[in-house]
Amino acid sequence: MSRSSVRLLACSVLIGLAAAGGVQAQTPAAASATSLPDFTGIVQQNAAAVVHVEAKYNGRRQPRAMPGVPGGDDQAEILRRFFGMPAMPSPEEQKHTSLGSGFIISGDGYILTNNHVVDHADEVTVRLQDRRTLTAKVVGTDPQYDIALLKVSTKGTLPAVRIGESQSLKPGQWVLAIGSPFGFDYTVTQGIVSAVGRNLGGGDQPYTSFIQTDVPINRGNSGGPLFNLQGQVVGVNSQIYSNTGGYLGVAFSIPIDVAMNAVEQIKAKGFVTRGQLGVMVQGVSDDMVKVYKLDRGVGAAVTQVSPDSGAEKAGIQAGDIILKYNGETIDQPGDLPPLVGLTKPGTRVPVEVLRNGKHETLQVTVGTAPRDPDAVAPDGSAPVQTSGSQALGLTVGPISADDRKQMGLRAGEGVQVTDISGEAAAQAGLRAGDVILRVDQHAVGSVADFRAATKDVKAGSTVLLLVRRGEQSSFIGITVPEGK
Structure with a gap:
């Protein structure tokens, strides 16, 4: 998958596209309404905890460039005039505005969204379902996970979502998204989980194993919640696979387990740390299968070991094939970074390797990955030494x-x-x-x-x-x- 094909979903234009999620092929008699889930209860319980996020730039910085839709600014302006979207910025304002979604994770005003929605913004505001607009403080961000934690202050307790867990998600399960595609607030779309553990390659968040869905989401859905049928948030909508800028049936969400791990670290110390093994890996090629006399090409082949790293000290060598990390099977190279990244630095974990036809288990003390230089740290409100x-x-x-x-x-x-x-x-x-x-x-x-x-x-x-x-x-x- 090329990097250009995966689109971040912050929005600054109009026009929408929606498609219903699929179900297994059935006869007309079997495909009755009673066999399909009713999402109205989930929407009624959670819509008030979903927010519209608007990030403004004063001209010194520009919002991240987003792919356009057919027609560009002219078509967007025509639709704005005829269909009346007063919340949407004008084409000129769009050059300095990024729109997205978010959701309240606690009643005291903490809000979760994507980093690319608010990246280096000079001013961030959120609009609630009751039409109140509040100024939001960016508590901290982590570009590697594409997570941003915001905080708003208001009287009373705000409605908050219920946080679920994403590890048990399976392909075929129903999921639901609420967000603001193209500025249309509180748009509800549904579909199924298409795949889990989807890695988008080294250049696109290597530490994230995405949830892939066929839920129709578009630019402006960024940072919005993905719900399961229990009304719990299981993911943060983040990217789409598209060569047009619009939804083509493939969408990606950040697992909520990963997002909340980042949130807790930002709250505790102002930044996110990730584990580092200290190896470079590649896929097990057909040639390697032949030379090593393997049954199949699974695992992550080590091509380089960093000096003084935990991997080197544990005895991992170039040519080893990593088959398991801390008990988790490694089928391909992309499986390894997310597992290592979520490991607390200093933790000692077992790593199973194949070397000279023999299986060996080595104990590796995980190091600390370099911090992302583009991450935004808090300004003293959190206990971080800055x-x-x-x-x-x-x-x-x-x-x-x-x-x-x-x-x-x-x-x-x-x-x-x-x-x-x-x-x-x-x-x-x-x-x-x-x-x-x-x-x-x-x-x-x-x-x-x-x-x-x-x-x-x-x-x-x-x-x-x-x-x-x-x-x-x-x-x-x-x-x-x-x-x-």
């Missing part, structure tokens, strides 16, 4: 051991940028994930060092930062705006 200079308009945090190793940094050298909130820092070219080594003439190796070096920064002054990005270091000057 600090920043309001005048400079950036926030920094400590660097993980793995990031230090990749950048060739010594212990006690540098702090990592976790968020860019100010215009001056953005215009200077700083990015989340950059490492600051010096502030003017002062070396910084901790959050405390950075705080001390920036505490006397005044409006109108220029601060010179030595910044490491990847393997390159350069000086970047930030002039603090007047009035800050």
Whole structure:
């Protein structure tokens, strides 16, 4: 599957397409109404917990480019005028607006949606079923899982969905989506689970085993809930497979188990950590089947082992074929990253490999994967050790051991940028994930060092930062705006 074929579902245009989910072929007599589920109860119980999400950009950043539908902006504007969609932005406004869906996961105002709906937005609002519009704070995001956690404040307790579990889902089960495709709020569509454990390839969220469905969803459904027949959320609608920008019968949802794991980590520490095995793998080819005298081409063939990784220390070698990870069977390479990613770093797990025709089980201590540099961390509301200079308009945090190793940094050298909130820092070219080594003439190796070096920064002054990005270091000057 090519990356271009999988479409994220944030919406900024009109026109919709819906198709009913399929059932097994039956005779007219057998296919009676009594044999089909009635979804009205699920909708009545949960619609109030589904929200419309709108992310706005002030012009310095643009919402992620979304594929268009036939007709483009002209057709969208015609439909807007004739069918009256006052909630939809005009074509010009669409250039600076991203629309999606979300759902309330707790009565105190926490909302779950996709990262690509609110990615680097300057303002996020949510609209409830009772037509109230509330400003939402982005508590934290994780681009790797495409998850964003929002928070709104309001009087009283908000209606919340019931969280189910996705591990027991099976192909053929009925599922239901509620969302805002093309801005049409509270649209309900249904279908069945088409497949589970679907991996979209290394470039498209390798740590996620998607739920594939035939539920009709389109751009604007992003971040909306996928329900089972018990009225529980089992997935977060995320992507479609399409070469037109519209629904073609194949949709993908993030398992709710994965999403809630990310939510709890964001709440607890402000970011998401994932396990890392320390290997590169590929599929078991026909040639390997012949040479290794295998019965079939299953498993993940190890092509490279990272130095000092948990895999190397446990004795995993290039040429090994990983057959099981922590008791879970590995049929293909894409099965491995999601399992490793959900493993808490430091956990010791059994890994079964095939080596020289013999099965061996090795005990591997899972490491920590590098943090996503595009993740948005909280601004101090969660218990995460970050600090920043309001005048400079950036926030920094400590660097993980793995990031230090990749950048060739010594212990006690540098702090990592976790968020860019100010215009001056953005215009200077700083990015989340950059490492600051010096502030003017002062070396910084901790959050405390950075705080001390920036505490006397005044409006109108220029601060010179030595910044490491990847393997390159350069000086970047930030002039603090007047009035800050």
